[in-house]
Amino acid sequence: KITSGPYKRIILKLSGESFAAAGERGISMEEVVHISAQTYRAKQQGVEIAIVIGGGNILRGAQFIAGNSSVHEATAHYMGMLATVINGLALQDALESLGCETRLLSTLKCDGVAEPFIRRRARRHLEKGRVIILAGGTGAPFVTTDTAAAQKALELEADILMKATRVDGVYSDDPEKNPHAVFYRDLTFEQVRNQNLRVMDPTAIAHCMEHNLPILVFNYRTDGNIEKAVRGEQIGTRVTS
Template sequence: MDELTDVARSTVAPPLVYRRVLLKLSGESFVRPGERGISMDEVLLVARQTFLAASRGVELAVVIGGGNILRGASFTAGNSGVQEATAHSMGMLATVINGLALQDALESLGAKTRLMTAIRMDGVAEPYIRRRARRHLEKGRIVILAAGTGSPFVTTDTAAAQRALELGADVLMKATRVDGVYSDDPEKNPHAVLYRELSYQQVREQNLRVMDATAISQCMEHNMPILVFNYRREGNIVRAIAGERIGTVLSRSPAG
């Protein structure tokens, strides 16, 4: 813990471009590729980068997915006895499990955190209240947001967009296993082209798999920039908050 804190404090820090950031982590961030469940090695990988970013002085909220445990939208396909709304509720609970793991990993590094859920779970986490969440951020706590929006049929991507807007974030950062948004799946097509900048409209017209349509529409309507980047490259979260040119930036009108 002390060594990591010393690195955060001693390294010459580039100026921050963003004051408040909403970081979206998928459930896949918590497990090794191709596996299910939770791998604490993977959780610690994310926690270290998140802690270093927060140590730079940025106010950081994190929205958690749960697909590594259960994905509500697909769970009912082979389980006719489970209603889809119930499956979505199960998926929301999976995000809380991930949130608890991330909270402990961050606190083991010395971070101050709060876990807040959209479904009340007294004794496990605080209920999500917008004004309280903003106050935690102002006090320098990493706020982990779980259980999506608390409603079925709403993805955690949409929850991330909504929380980014509610909390007054400067940017929504989506952490992925690839370097940004590509013209095709880079893991299947080696000739896929990495885009550095895109407009929301281009994402919709080209049907690029970035976030679901509702999340994109919300960000487009309120001009919330989205940065899609590879969290597995060491230091990328810190580079992103410092405004270094990594990943793909989505906005109303790309500068290029």
């Protein structure tokens, strides 16, 4: 199918929490299939989709080391990266159970379960219409999968980085805690930086800002939102130069 939307290639950042039932940890295949179905429908509109998957539903390095002096911080981050591979496997099977062709690629070497991430190979999969799932983050500790999403978007020359979250977009404060938090429809990178707004981690923001890569933050819990985002409809918060 030919896409009627504004984007040819998108990076979709799915956090680990989108894989767990509300308020829980671990993996709920019901949730994974739900987000997979949305993603597949979006893909069928004719865009190329590369998913960067998080691991926070299983383990976040920075949280894991709190009060744990017996594990090195770097080790904890590697554990987090491996968590993204576990999520990647679940996502791959969920998408394939719906008939969507996928490839799982990992930046961290994981022979036996995932292909190595090789830029040209990743692009080839996209051109052939496969949804690629990018696991292993950046392959390096001390950052998060937001940074991986920004880096992969630049490497793969995506038109936009879409970050699916639990809230409708970017607010002046945490909307789950402060009922007076103001919602922003459009922001510039400058505003995000100056107001210290929580969009993505600062390294990810810096990458996007430097390379003029737009970000869309939107709510994955509203059914049909991934499709709307792909069509370029007005949802969530857009961050541009």
